[in-house]
Amino acid sequence: xxxxxxxxxxxxxxxxxxxxxxxxxxxxxxxxxxxxxxxxxxxxxxxxxxxxxxxxxxxxxxxxxxxxxxxxxxxxxxxxxxxxxxxxxxxxxxxxxxxxxxxxxxxxxxxxxxxxxxxxxxxxxxxxxxxxxxxxxxxxxxxxxxxxxxxxxxxxxxxxxxxxxxxxxxxxxxxxxxxxxxxxxxxxxxxxxxxxxxxxxxxxxxxxxxxxxxxxxxxxxxxxxxxxxxxxxxxxxxxxxxxxxxxxxxxxxxxxxxxxxxxxxxxxxxxxxxxxxxxxxxxxxxxxxxxxxxxxxxxxxxxxxxxxxxxxxxxxxxxxxxxxxxxxxx
Amino acid sequence: xxxxxxxxxxxxxxxxxxxxxxxxxxxxxxxxxxxxxxxxxxxxxxxxxxxxxxxxxxxxxxxxxxxxxxxxxxxxxxxxxxxxxxxxxxxxxxxxxxxxxxxxxxxxxxxxxxxxxxxxxxxxxxxxxxxxxxxxxxxxxxxxxxxxxxxxxxxxxxxxxxxxxxxxxxxxxxxxxxxxxxxxxxxxxxxxxxxxxxxxxxxxxxxxxxxxxxxxxxxxxxxxxxxxxxxxxxxxxxxxxxxxxxxxxxxxxxxxxxxxxxxxxxxxxxxxxxxxxx
Numbered sequence: 001x002x003x004x005x006x007x008x009x010x011x012x013x014x015x016x017x018x019x020x021x022x023x024x025x026x027x028x029x030x031x032x033x034x035x036x037x038x039x040x041x042x043x044x045x046x047x048x049x050x051x052x053x054x055x056x057x058x059x060x061x062x063x064x065x066x067x068x069x070x071x072x073x074x075x076x077x078x079x080x081x082x083x084x085x086x087x088x089x090x091x092x093x094x095x096x097x098x099x100x101x102x103x104x105x106x107x108x109x110x111x112x113x114x115x116x117x118x119x120x121x122x123x124x125x126x127x128x129x130x131x132x133x134x135x136x137x138x139x140x141x142x143x144x145x146x147x148x149x150x151x152x153x154x155x156x157x158x159x160x161x162x163x164x165x166x167x168x169x170x171x172x173x174x175x176x177x178x179x180x181x182x183x184x185x186x187x188x189x190x191x192x193x194x195x196x197x198x199x200x201x202x203x204x205x206x207x208x209x210x211x212x213x214x215x216x217x218x219x220x221x222x223x224x225x226x227x228x229x230x231x232x233x234x235x236x237x238x239x240x241x242x243x244x245x246x247x248x249x250x251x252x253x254x255x256x257x258x259x260x261x262x263x264x265x266x267x268x269x270x271x272x273x274x275x276x277x278x279x280x281x282x283x284x285x286x287x288x289x290x291x292x293x294x295x296x297x298x299x300x301x302x303x304x305x306x307x308x309x310x311x312x313x314x315x316x317x318x319x320x321x322x323x324x325x326x327x328x329x330x
Numbered sequence: 331x332x333x334x335x336x337x338x339x340x341x342x343x344x345x346x347x348x349x350x351x352x353x354x355x356x357x358x359x360x361x362x363x364x365x366x367x368x369x370x371x372x373x374x375x376x377x378x379x380x381x382x383x384x385x386x387x388x389x390x391x392x393x394x395x396x397x398x399x400x401x402x403x404x405x406x407x408x409x410x411x412x413x414x415x416x417x418x419x420x421x422x423x424x425x426x427x428x429x430x431x432x433x434x435x436x437x438x439x440x441x442x443x444x445x446x447x448x449x450x451x452x453x454x455x456x457x458x459x460x461x462x463x464x465x466x467x468x469x470x471x472x473x474x475x476x477x478x479x480x481x482x483x484x485x486x487x488x489x490x491x492x493x494x495x496x497x498x499x500x501x502x503x504x505x506x507x508x509x510x511x512x513x514x515x516x517x518x519x520x521x522x523x524x525x526x527x528x529x530x531x532x533x534x535x536x537x538x539x540x541x542x543x544x545x546x547x548x549x550x551x552x553x554x555x556x557x558x559x560x561x562x563x564x565x566x567x568x569x570x571x572x573x574x575x576x577x578x579x580x581x582x583x584x585x586x587x588x589x590x591x592x593x594x595x596x597x598x599x600x601x602x603x604x605x606x607x608x
Contacts, residue, residue: 045521046491159383188382188548193592214521217594241598258526259596260551266574269533270526270555276491 005075007177007208008034008057013069013079015052015061015232024281026052028232029069031307032210034177039199039209041219041240043255044229045277050212053229054179057210058096059086073177091118095175099182101162104169105154111138112150115169124173137168141198160191167198171207178202180211184218196222217259220244228252231278231288234307238315246329248317251289253329287320295321335409336370337542338394338510343367344402345389345566363389364566366403371510374540378553380589381563387546390563391514394544395429396420425455428503432515434495438487444498445483448472448505455506472501476531493524497531504535510542511535517552529556551593554578562586 015027026049034040044050056067059078071079073093078086098104106114115137116130125133131150138146141164154162163183170178180199184192200222203209213219219226219240227237228249236249247253257271275292278284287305290296299320307318323329345364364386371377379387392398394405396414405412407427413419431437438447448469460468473483476497487495496516503511513532517525533556536543547553553560560577562570562585570583581587 045523189550189594190382190548190589190592192594196594214523215594216522216596220594220596220598244596244598255523256596258523259594260526260529260549260555261595262551262554262578262590262593266554266578268555269530272526272530273523 005072006033007036007038007074008032008210009070009072010053010057011070011072013053013056013067013071015049015056015065015067017062018064018066019281021281026065026232026280027056027067030229030232030234032227032234032237034208034210036176036208037203037206038225039203039211039223041211041213041223041226042229042234043213043216043219043226045214047277047280048229049232049280050229051181054096054181054210054212058090058094058179059083091122091173091175092124093175094177094179095170095173097163097167097170097178097180097183099185101159101166101186102154104166105162107154109153110150111152111154111157111165115150115165115172118169118173133172134168137172138165140171141165141168142194143168158191160187160195163187163191163195164198167195171202175207177208177210180209182213183211185213185215192218215259216244216255228255231284232280233288233318234316235289235319236315236317237307238317242315246315246323248315248322248324249289249319250293250295250321250323253323287318295323297321334372336406337373337375337408338371338544339406339409340367340369340390340394340403341406342403343390343393343400343405345386345393345398345400362566364393364400367563367566367568368403369561369568369571371542371544373509374536374542375559376536376543376545376557378557378560379544379546379563380548380550380553380560382548382589384565385563386566387563388514389566391429391512391544391546394512395427396423425457425506426509427512428506428508428510429512429514430496430499430503430516432519434492434499434519435487437499438495440487443484443486444473444478444490444494444501445469447498448501451502452505468505472505473498475504475535476501477527491524492520493527496520496524496528500528500531500535504539504541507539508541510544512544512546514546515548516545518547518549525552532556548589549593550578550589551595562589 010030010032013027013030017024017026030053042050055061057071061067067079069079073089112134115134119125119130119133134150135146138149143149143164184195199209223240226240226243227234230251236252247256254273260270273292278288286301286303290300305318305320307316343364344366347361347363349359349361367390369377379390381387389398393400407423449465452465452468470480478497517528520528529552535541545553545556554574559573561568564585570586581590
């Protein structure tokens with residue numbers, strides 16, 4: 001562990017929603033840390049709770065959502081903080097890059113107006129400085145002809161370019177921590193690869209990144225550590241290389257096998273995971289993955305496995321029967 | 331080798347879009363979405379079309395379906411040129427040629443249950459008269475074939491997951507037993523685990539019914555698991571065409587190589603010198 005408080009330290013975070021059909025738990029006791037200059041990926045399928053985890057960290061849950069537990073940013077408690085305290089951190093301390101650049105940009109405002117608005121509203125820069133910062137931010141995310149872009153509207157830009165503008169907007173306040181929610185899901189693979197390269201550069205500059213994705217392929221080359229989420233819980237957390245080389249949780253292994261590859265037998269079927277994840281609100285007894293797991297036994301259907309923390313650099317896994325050898329992983 | 335008649339031939343097709351409003355007094359700006367593109371799909375074969383956004387791959391699908399008019403070239407179905415202006419011919423063709431789109435929610439009517447959506451396609455595409463019992467049986471078997479449980483037939487799209495909606499769209503498209511199914515980024519919006527299920531489903535359907543596929547995607551790795559041949563489009567032009575082995579083993583064009591390099595695979599690549607990790 002590094003000295004001092006982590007940039008982001010989430011402890012025992014739970015998220016519940018009050019709905020017409022009763023209380024639905026989306027996140028069940030998540031503990032997670034992100035250091036400066038580190039990228040941590042949270043990987044899971046739709047409905048695993050990964051987006052609600054991120055929104056809870058930012059204090060952006062829907063009206064009927066409640067979060068308990070602790071979310072500390074550089075030692076400051078954000079859980080339960082007032083809007084004013086949160087706004088003091090948003091933009092300059094933490095920033096968000098969301099999935100869909102068309103909905104994170106305002107359609108009727110020029111790019112320049114949107115980029116500088118946060119700086120001007122808080123008196124962080126004069127209009128002249130703000131314009132300079134906007135140009136720098138666009139150059140930083142490798143947008144060609146930044147001067148011309150400032151005058152354009154979002155609809156005049158391609159999807160990849162819009163996502164770069166959204167990234168510039170997230171970075172213009174020089175945040176220490178960036179939350180990225182499926183930042184490349186709506187993009188082509190080639191555009192995606194370039195955005196991921198840019199994010200890796202931002203991380204290497206010392207910004208901490210928490211990225212949310214459903215695709216393990218996306219986190220290669222970017223994430224230092226990966227936390228795999230299933231039904232609101234982290235089921236495995238490990239350094240990226242370790243996770244790819246030797247997944248311990250059967251769910252992690254299944255997710256890895258589902259990614260289509262460029263090598264190996266092309267006529268082989270893609271490994272798929274039978275069944276569907278539990279719907280939020282379904283009360284599971286035992287391990288939530290047990291109904292889809294080929295290794296499940298009596299104990300798995302009875303007791304919820306806890307995330308057993310290994311030594312530093314090792315994998316932590318919440319499984320009664322983790323995969324231990326190459327043979328088991330095959 | 332005596333080449334059998336291909337099911338679909340696209341011959342030197344060109345599509346030009348007009349940008350902006352009037353052409354006078356300033357000349358109209360145009361964009362060549364496709365120029366001289368030729369591809370063919372054998373009966374029961376699986377052709378992948380890959381390229382980035384704006385490469386013309388969706389336009390090509392639209393030309394084949396008759397949703398976009400080509401200004402040059404022609405499309406042949408079983409060796410005969412298709413006249414897209416002939417409504418009778420087009421109706422007959424629609425039974426044999428179907429499409430699945432990218433957005434699983436957008437392609438279903440929110441007010442129709444899964445069963446009704448499939449039933450609508452059945453009545454629109456299958457000519458012979460049938461009893462209600464027979465129609466119900468056909469709908470059930472279509473849903474079963476795409477792996478949807480019977481109890482899901484009464485659900486509306488918003489009650490289904492993305493993968494389930496896409497299965498409904500596939501059931502709709504395949505109920506008339508088409509000879510060719512066009513898939514326009516049909517798995518791109520799905521979670522990786524669900525994507526694998528749908529790719530396997532498309533392959534099973536193709537093999538079981540000898541149904542040809544024209545599979546459009548920006549992800550070469552997905553295409554590799556599904557298709558026999560690949561055509562690479564770049565800015566409306568065909569830049570490379572070949573079998574799976576050739577394209578993945580020895581891609582000739584730098585553009586194809588770039589597309590291959592961009593595929594997100596879960597393998598650890600060597601990091602740059604600036605990495606904070608040992």
